Amino acid sequence: MTNLFEDNLNSYEIIWKIPSHGKTLVNQQDNQIFKLSKNKENVLKIGIKDLAKYPFLTEAGEYLANTGLSLEQLSHPDWKPIVEKAYGRIVVASSGQIYGSDLESLDNDSELLSFIVAIILLKSAGIATLIRRFSLAEARRSERFLQQDLWVSRDKKNLELPLKIIQDLFAVKVSIDNDEFVIKVPDYLQRAVHFHEKEWKLVNRRVTNGFVYLSAHETVRLIRAELGEYINGKIQSVNIQSIPQGFKQRVEDLVILAKKFSDTTFVSSEYPPCVKHGIEVLEKGENLPHSGRFLLATYLLSKGQTVDQIAPLFKNAPDYNERTTKYQLEHISGSSGSGTKYQCPSCEKLRSESLCFATSDCDGIINPIQFGKKRKNK
Amino acid sequence: MNEKNISLIESAFKEYYFNRFDLIHVPKRATEREFGYQKFNSGMIRHLAIKNDKELHLLLMKEIPSDVYCSNAYYTFPNLPMSEKDWKGADLIFDIDAKDLALPCRKDHTIFKCSSCNSSVIEFQSQCPKCGSTKFETASVMCKNCISESKKEVTKLVDILTSDFDIKKEEIEVYFSGNEGFHIRVTNSDYEPLGSQERADLVDYIMFNGAIPESFGMKRQNNSKSSLPTLEEKGWRGRIAHRLFTSKSKTPKITKEIISSGYTAFQVQLEEIKKTMGVRVDPKVTMDIHRIFRLEGSINSKSGLSKIQCDNLDSFDPFLEACLLGDDNVQILADCPLQIKLKNKKFGPYKNELVSLPKYAAVYMLCKGLGNAI
Ligand code: SF4
Ligand SMILES: [Zn+2]
Ligand SMILES: [Zn+2]
Numbered sequence: 001m002t003n004l005f006e007d008n009l010n011s012y013e014i015i016w017k018i019p020s021h022g023k024t025l026v027n028q029q030d031n032q033i034f035k036l037s038k039n040k041e042n043v044l045k046i047g048i049k050d051l052a053k054y055p056f057l058t059e060a061g062e063y064l065a066n067t068g069l070s071l072e073q074l075s076h077p078d079w080k081p082i083v084e085k086a087y088g089r090i091v092v093a094s095s096g097q098i099y100g101s102d103l104e105s106l107d108n109d110s111e112l113l114s115f116i117v118a119i120i121l122l123k124s125a126g127i128a129t130l131i132r133r134f135s136l137a138e139a140r141r142s143e144r145f146l147q148q149d150l151w152v153s154r155d156k157k158n159l160e161l162p163l164k165i166i167q168d169l170f171a172v173k174v175s176i177d178n179d180e181f182v183i184k185v186p187d188y189l190q191r192a193v194h195f196h197e198k199e200w201k202l203v204n205r206r207v208t209n210g211f212v213y214l215s216a217h218e219t220v221r222l223i224r225a226e227l228g229e230y231i232n233g234k235i236q237s238v239n240i241q242s243i244p245q246g247f248k249q250r251v252e253d254l255v256i257l258a259k260k261f262s263d264t265t266f267v268s269s270e271y272p273p274c275v276k277h278g279i280e281v282l283e284k285g286e287n288l289p290h291s292g293r294f295l296l297a298t299y300l301l302s303k304g305q306t307v308d309q310i311a312p313l314f315k316n317a318p319d320y321n322e323r324t325t326k327y328q329l330e331h332i333s334g335s336s337g338s339g340t341k342y343q344c345p346s347c348e349k350l351r352s353e354s355l356c357f358a359t360s361d362c363d364g365i366i367n368p369i370q371f372g373k374k375r376k377n378k
Numbered sequence: 379m380n381e382k383n384i385s386l387i388e389s390a391f392k393e394y395y396f397n398r399f400d401l402i403h404v405p406k407r408a409t410e411r412e413f414g415y416q417k418f419n420s421g422m423i424r425h426l427a428i429k430n431d432k433e434l435h436l437l438l439m440k441e442i443p444s445d446v447y448c449s450n451a452y453y454t455f456p457n458l459p460m461s462e463k464d465w466k467g468a469d470l471i472f473d474i475d476a477k478d479l480a481l482p483c484r485k486d487h488t489i490f491k492c493s494s495c496n497s498s499v500i501e502f503q504s505q506c507p508k509c510g511s512t513k514f515e516t517a518s519v520m521c522k523n524c525i526s527e528s529k530k531e532v533t534k535l536v537d538i539l540t541s542d543f544d545i546k547k548e549e550i551e552v553y554f555s556g557n558e559g560f561h562i563r564v565t566n567s568d569y570e571p572l573g574s575q576e577r578a579d580l581v582d583y584i585m586f587n588g589a590i591p592e593s594f595g596m597k598r599q600n601n602s603k604s605s606l607p608t609l610e611e612k613g614w615r616g617r618i619a620h621r622l623f624t625s626k627s628k629t630p631k632i633t634k635e636i637i638s639s640g641y642t643a644f645q646v647q648l649e650e651i652k653k654t655m656g657v658r659v660d661p662k663v664t665m666d667i668h669r670i671f672r673l674e675g676s677i678n679s680k681s682g683l684s685k686i687q688c689d690n691l692d693s694f695d696p697f698l699e700a701c702l703l704g705d706d707n708v709q710i711l712a713d714c715p716l717q718i719k720l721k722n723k724k725f726g727p728y729k730n731e732l733v734s735l736p737k738y739a740a741v742y743m744l745c746k747g748l749g750n751a752i
Contacts, residue, residue: 184568185542185543185544185568185569185580186568186569186571186572186576189572189576189579189580190571190572190573190576192579193575193576193578193579198588198590199590199592199593201579201582201583201588201589202579202580202582202583203582203583203586203587203588203589203593203614204588204589204590204592204593205593206611206613206615207542207543207583207612207613207614208542208612208613209541209542209544209612210542210543210544210545210568211544
């Protein structure tokens with residue numbers, strides 16, 4: 001037996017409780033979850049299918065507790081497929097893609113269990129960027145389900161679950177008005193300001209009586225970053241003391257995997273603020289408008305980077321597709337099609353597109369390319 | 379400003395600050411706010427905590443400030459340095475200034491004062507007719523048109539705040555700024571926790587900045603399928619519908635025209651609409667969540683008028699209601715090429731003449747740089 005399981009824990013410290021002769025996998029903080037699970041009176045009926053879609057819910061831990069399955073059992077060779085599934089889930093996430101659950105398997109435990117095992121693997125490997133990528137990809141996976149659930153059930157009673165997830169986890173109250181979803185203007189603003197496309201500006205939304213109108217897709221899109229952070233925070237707070245034997249190989253594989261993509265990160269402090277900002281937006285998995293992507297591409301190409309070096313930057317973009325990204329980059333670089341090499345847009349152009357984040361280091365330049373070369377003495 | 383002017387102005391301010399306790403109060407939740415003030419020819423003193431009216435009155439009597447400010451933000455520790463204050467939230471504030479409205483009347487009452495020989499003219503000139511200098515300072519006074527145009531902006535703003543943002547009328551306070559515009563403050567709303575970026579987007583909404591044709595149903599491609607907003611809608615879509623169609627019966631015909639003129643033409647139309655329907659507030663003021671904003675009841679040293687609340691905006695006359703300084707006569711050397719009306723009395727124009735004026739008018743001229751104490 002490993003000392004991963006600890007006795008004498010306060011019950012409120014438990015998120016994912018896997019009883020193994022009365023032992024638990026513990027979490028040490030996160031009172032929010034506690035609150036959620038304590039309010040038994042108004043807990044919704046959440047089925048295994050829901051947990052497969054939203055494995056980060058507190059109810060997932062309760063479900064596992066009731067199955068009586070232990071972590072030791074999970075490391076038994078019989079459960080190898082779960083460990084492999086968990087590993088696959090991480091690999092997919094690390095490449096910037098979204099792990100696709102087949103809807104059939106939503107009815108059994110393997111979806112939920114592989115999520116839990118993935119967390120144990122990730123925590124054991126202890127690599128923050130990997131955890132971040134996983135959280136983001138899982139957020140986007142759940143986002144799809146959330147959107148479907150919102151849409152499908154918009155006129156039925158069981159809209160409760162998706163709305164409850166949004167409300168409990170992010171304190172945003174969503175209500176429905178004739179097939180549309182509405183949230184309060186301040187709740188909207190606090191989230192939408194992180195998006196840079198014009199259609200997210202409040203002036204481009206329907207606003208009435210203090211509410212903003214959204215589609216199901218837009219509603220979940222609005223909370224994506226928070227969902228990612230929520231999952232990330234939850235993983236961070238899980239405490240793993242040692243790794244079950246059956247997991248060791250995959251943990252080592254994760255360490256190797258992480259090395260591979262950490263080489264391709266090339267953020268430099270020499271970049272101008274607009275370029276740094278664009279990279280940050282992408283790293284967070286937020287959408288960067290095309291004008292912003294164009295800036296990154298032209299800027300980095302002009303600094304001598306290759307298409308292959310630049311392409312991975314866009315991996316986290318919500319609409320990433322490796323082939324089109326490469327194709328577009330090649331087009332911009334002039335190495336395909338027309339042969340025209342595109343120039344980096346001017347500061348003035350970028351300012352008009354709200355992509356300029358000038359600091360005093362930008363004084364006296366008219367194009368980001370000049371950043372760092374021409375320093376005015378003031 | 380020269381010492382003689384300062385002492386005349388200060389004596390008038392002093393009288394006001396000693397006698398008009400009835401007009402000067404700390405705002406709601408005063409203990410959570412930062413206060414600040416300035417004296418003539420000296421820097422800003424900030425990060426003050428003032429608990430109640432009594433402390434405020436004491437400070438005003440002791441310091442006779444030229445200007446007094448108070449934060450729209452709420453802090454746990456308002457008197458600590460900014461990084462330690464612990465920001466909790468802030469009232470929404472708006473500044474509407476006649477200067478920013480690009481009104482045609484402005485040129486009729488903007489005075490150019492030569493920086494070297496001090497002579498003043500109304501029309502813009504590249505060179506001083508007297509001494510040939512090219513350096514000017516400007517002074518402006520507000521005219522009737524400026525007031526009514528600024529009021530229109532206030533009304534537009536209040537309409538958006540109440541109908542689009544669901545802010546209650548009782549939570550919206552409208553003030554005359556003390557110089558050439560209005561200040562609007564919203565307290566006790568859901569908008570209090572919003573940060574600077576969020577407020578920037580809110581202000582763009584109010585100003586109708588950044589609207590794209592798609593949001594109003596106009597398609598870039600295939601625009602025959604466009605569906606423009608209807609008169610029944612609320613928010614900007616409703617407002618735009620009213621502007622475009624004016625009435626239900628005209629809607630089909632005008633819709634056809636707009637759609638056949640295409641996307642770019644519609645975009646141009648939206649830009650035009652922005653100029654007249656967007657509320658012209660100063661975005662920097664609303665975005666700034668650490669600002670100290672002129673305190674109501676205090677005197678604005680740019681004019682000698684007070685910042686006071688307008689209970690009835692339509693009938694509000696700043697030259698009557700905000701002109702609150704004493705009226706015993708003082709002698710000044712006035713150089714004011716325009717006629718000025720205060721408290722229903724006309725003054726000037728004066729061409730560098732020694733005149734005896736009621737204090738409120740003398741101070742007004744001095745504050746505007748259009749006269750000197752003797
Ligand atoms: S000034 Fe130019 S280089 Fe600097 S942030 Fe703005 S766009 Fe980028
Ligand atoms: Zn001159
Ligand atoms: Zn005017």
